[in-house]
Amino acid sequence: MSETATTLVPNPVPQPSAQVAAAKRQTFTRLLMKNRLAMLGFGFIIIWTILAIIAPLVAPYGPTLTDTASKLQAPNAAHWFGTDNFGRDVLSRVLYGARISIWTGLIAVAISFCIGVPLGGIAAYYGGRIGNVIMRLMDILLAFPSLVLSMAIAASIGAGLTSAMIAVGVVGIPEFARLMYGQTISLKEKEYIEASRAIGVKDKVILFRHILPNALAPLLVQATLGMGFAILTASSLSFLGLGVKPPIAEWGAMIAEGREYIISGQWWLVTFPGLGIATAILGFNLLGDGLRDVLDPRLRSGK
């Protein structure tokens, strides 16, 4: 009797419940917390982000405030990081520089992500000629050395912060497209996608609501590593005179301005913004590597 009763009850589908998902998230957080290098990187990111946000509150001077009476001072009590050739406080400029660098990184990665992911997804999902054309285009973009291509793009649009963001963003597109392509190719054959298609879910919804969330892990890793790359490339562009224009405080531009003073021994003009760039990139690289180790043990970076 009892047996017939159970058969009448609709079979409980073994679905990943909210509990399972929460448990997964907990394991993920615990594994990431245990990765000391990743946490160190996360620490750098948090510190720079906070400093960037509260720069106007903590910076002792304005970033473009010139004071010719106290120019080229070595680090001292009034100017912890010294002053530059216009008497501007290097510490304040480094703090404000964090704003530009992190903001540039975010926008550039957002551009790469928002263009690359749909392109890769569409190419894999529809395949055929569209897919071929898209992926071939991505291969061609990858055939250019990244810094050289971003220089060419920035030079074509004209120097400036926006063009640096666009240039770095465009150069990052193919990586995201290829990742999303690979993920979509394998996910689209899964049963749950077939099922969604069978009940008439629109392609757009399948691609962005069903496939994208499952492809997010490697994309997240790429986005984190891409932040480091974007900060480095954007500051290189500024160093070469293709990014932010003076007097705006930006790390790469500050190093370019301090360049001629290094031979005469004024090391602080170059050293501090450089440490800013290096620690910010280190932060994103460490966190990115850590995320990759946790999210995909097969891709472990030689641990």
Added chain:
Amino acid sequence: MIPSLLGIVIITFILSRVLPGDPAVMMAGEQADDTVIENIRRDMGLDQPLYMQFFSYVIKLFQGDLGMAYHTGHTVAEDFANRFPATIELTLFSILIAVLVAIPVGIIAATRKESIADHISRVFSLIGACVPIFWLGLMFIYIFYSILGWSPAPMGRISGDLNPPTDITGLYLIDSLITGDFLAFRSSLAHLILPAICLSTGTMAIVARMMRSSMLEVIGQDFIRTARAKGIHEFLVISRHALVNALIPTLTVLGLQFGYLLGGAVITETIFSWPGVGGYVTDSILAADYAPIQAFTLVSALLYSLINLLVDLIYGWIDPRIRYE
């Protein structure tokens, strides 16, 4: 290969046509009157439809015509020919340094996993990958020139009071050796060493890391255990059995690094006033002279593709199992 070369040319062409300024105005100067500008525009073919412009662009490319560099007054091709040897010398020497350091370091790190040497090499490869090249170069100049006085002034390839060696290969180091001019050899080595180390750090870090992880993977495989069980000396196991197999992924990374080196050369040459193509590109950026920038973009993409093709071919030589139809 051919479609991607065509793609590279198309993209460079597109980049050269979305310039902010009108090239004709730029050539004539801001004050030129309309008829002069109109004439220049007709001479340059800018009044033609876009696809005709593209065809003449491609035809010119085949003739080796990369345009005029207004800020030097020469054709870009001439300037490139004069300056490429310096860049090649710098890049080759950087690759050499990177490989000579990174591969042994990677092997040691893998064979003595978790030892002090391993930890040190990993810290260095972490740092090497995130230190901006332009900052590192300036710090090198500060430490080795300004403070210690060990290196010559960061100006050019050879001391100003020495004659460059007779031009045979265009590489000062090799030319001075061939001609037996040891004074020139010493001077050019002293000038080359800092920029080359500076340019090589990023590559060194990545190659060492790749070498370590692929070596670790190979060492864990059965055939290595078999080789050891047969009593082969550990040195031979590593050098003859493991190394060859671990080299392939490392070689891929090295080929990809070539693109990074071309970009890095622009920055390194600028910092060390190295008279190569990279410094020339920076000068062009500052002079708002676009033809050299576009030409460099094109040439470096072509070179980069060729190098990676070469790397693919070397696979077949290292690993006979890989064959190309």
